[in-house]
Amino acid sequence: MKRGTSSVPLVMGIIGGVLSLPSAICSGAVAAGVSSLSNGAKSAAAAGDTFMGICIIGGILGLIGGIMGKKSPTLAGIMMIIAVLFVGITAIPTMNLLGVISAILFLIGAAFCFTQKKEEFIGK
Helix, strand or coil, rough: EEEEEEHHHHHEEEEEEEHHHHHHHHHHHHHHHHHHHCHHHHHHHHHHHHHHHHHHHHHHHHHHHHHHCCCCCHHHHHHHHHHHHHHHHHHCCCCCHHHHHHHHHHHHHEEEHHHHCCCCCCCC
16 A cells, blocks of 8 residues: 655645635525525525535545545545535635635645655555
8 A cells, every 4th residue: 555755635635624614605605695686585595505515515525635645645636636626616606716725725735645755555
């Protein structure tokens, strides 16, 4: 089993995860506000809940991926790329700068997961 040597994915995952949680609230509020202008209150609440849920799932995936960066870098990189997609899907349409920054941090962490120097780990 190969193990990563860099702590950059850990740092990027934690910072991105912490930033993406308030970003989820902002994305949900903006999506609900924009949806309420054209549709009823029920569809506005559903849009807000959907955007908030997708962003929270992305933030948690990125945080877990960052924590797993040293132990299993390939799986961590895949999780962080999925987090980039989830957070980016919610941040770009709602023009949420905090979400875009979080997605960029997850992307940097994923790049380091795939390109970092790996060492052979023999253990239990």
